[in-house]
Amino acid sequence: MMAARGAVCRWLLCLCLAARVLSAQDKPAEKNPLAGQPAAIAEGRAIFRFTCSACHGVDARGGLRAPNLTSGVWTHGGSDQSVFNTIQHGVPGTLMPANDLTDTETWQVIAWLRSLEAKNEAVAGDAQHGRAIFFGDGNCSSCHMVFGKGGRLGPDLSRVGAARGSQYLRDSIREPSKYIAEGITEPNKDLAQRYQQVTAITLDGQRLSGVVLNEDTFSLQMLDRQENVHAFLKSELRQVIEPSQSLMPAYTPDVLSDRDLNDLLAYLHTLRGQQP
Ligand code: HEC
Numbered sequence: 001m002m003a004a005r006g007a008v009c010r011w012l013l014c015l016c017l018a019a020r021v022l023s024a025q026d027k028p029a030e031k032n033p034l035a036g037q038p039a040a041i042a043e044g045r046a047i048f049r050f051t052c053s054a055c056h057g058v059d060a061r062g063g064l065r066a067p068n069l070t071s072g073v074w075t076h077g078g079s080d081q082s083v084f085n086t087i088q089h090g091v092p093g094t095l096m097p098a099n100d101l102t103d104t105e106t107w108q109v110i111a112w113l114r115s116l117e118a119k120n121e122a123v124a125g126d127a128q129h130g131r132a133i134f135f136g137d138g139n140c141s142s143c144h145m146v147f148g149k150g151g152r153l154g155p156d157l158s159r160v161g162a163a164r165g166s167q168y169l170r171d172s173i174r175e176p177s178k179y180i181a182e183g184i185t186e187p188n189k190d191l192a193q194r195y196q197q198v199t200a201i202t203l204d205g206q207r208l209s210g211v212v213l214n215e216d217t218f219s220l221q222m223l224d225r226q227e228n229v230h231a232f233l234k235s236e237l238r239q240v241i242e243p244s245q246s247l248m249p250a251y252t253p254d255v256l257s258d259r260d261l262n263d264l265l266a267y268l269h270t271l272r273g274q275q276p
C-alpha cells in the first residue's frame with residue numbers, strides 16, 4: 001500500500017515536472033526588457049555580489065566553485081530566456097542552486113552579465129593542440145578520463161569546462177595543491193569524490209599509495225596508482241598517511257610552457273559534457 005502510494009506520488013511529481021517543462025517551452029522566447037539600462041545594470045551587479053559571487057566570483061569571471069559567466073559561451077543556452085531559466089531553476093545535479101529572485105531581479109542580473117560579456121576577450125589558445133598535449137606529452141589522460149578515454153586516479157574532466165572558471169583551471173594545473181577538487185559533478189558518480197591522496201602501510205610493511213575512494217573510522221577503500229581497488233580494515237594497517245597535497249604533479253613552466261598551458265586551457269574549455 002505504502003509502495004503503491006509512493007509510486008503514485010512519484011508519478012504525479014513527474015506529471016508536474018513535465019507540465020512545468022512544457023509551459024517553459026511553450027512560452028515565446030523572451031527578451032530582456034531591461035537590457036542595456038544603466039540603473040538595471042547597477043542593480044544587477046549588487047544582487048550578483050550578494051547572491052552569486054561566492055561561487056562565480058565578484059566579477060562573474062569564474063570563482064572557486066563555478067564557471068565564468070562573461071565568456072559568451074553558455075553550456076545551458078545563451079538566449080535571454082535560457083539564462084533566465086538557468087538562474088531561476090538552477091542546474092539539477094550540480095552545485096548551481098535554484099534561486100528565488102523575482103523576474104525583475106533576474107533580468108537585472110542578466111543585464112549586468114551582458115554588459116560584461118561584450119568586454120570579454122575570448123580564450124586565446126589552440127584547443128586542437130591542447131587536446132594533443134592532454135592525450136600525449138602532458139600525460140593528463142593517464143589520470144583523467146574524458147568521454148570514456150583515460151585513467152581514474154583523478155576526476156573525470158568531460159564537463160570541466162562547464163563547471164569551472166579559467167583561473168581555477170589554470171591554478172589546478174600549475175599548483176594542484178592550491179585547491180583539492182571539490183564538488184565537481186562527474187558523469188558516472190552519484191557523489192562528489194575528494195581525491196584525497198593516501199598512503200597505506202600494512203602490518204607487514206607494504207606501502208600502497210593512491211587516492212581514497214571511501215573511508216570511515218574502521219575501514220579504508222582506495223585506488224592505487226595502477227588503478228587496483230583495495231579495501232582494508234584499519235586494524236589491518238600499521239599507518240594511514242593522508243598528505244594535504246594533491247596526487248597530481250604541479251606542471252610548472254619548465255615542464256609546460258605558458259603557450260602550451262593556454263592551448264590546454266582552450267581544450268578544457270571545450271569540455272562541456274557533450275562530445276563535440
Ligand atoms: C553554490 C554555488 C553557486 C551559486 C551560489 C550560484 N551558482 Fe551559478 N553555477 C554554479 C555552478 C557549479 C554552475 C555550473 C553548472 C554545471 O556544471 O553545468 C553554475 C552555472 C550557472 C549558469 C549557467 C552557465 C552556462 O554556461 O550556461 C548561470 C547562468 C549561472 N550559474 C548564474 C548564476 C547566478 C545569476 C547566480 C546568483 C543568483 C548563481 N549562478 C549562483 C554554482 C553556483
Ligand code: HEC
Pocket residue numbers: 134138139140141142143144153154155160164169172173176177179180181182184194195211246247248249251264
Ligand atoms: C598522477 C595523476 C595525475 C596527472 C598526471 C594529472 N592529474 Fe589532474 N588531477 C589529479 C588528481 C588526483 C586530481 C584531484 C585532486 C586535485 O584537485 O588536485 C586532479 C585534479 C585536476 C583538475 C581539477 C578538477 C576540478 O574540477 O577540481 C584539473 C583541471 C586537472 N587535474 C587537469 C589536469 C591536466 C590538464 C593534466 C595534464 C597537464 C593533469 N591534470 C594531470 C591527478 C592527475
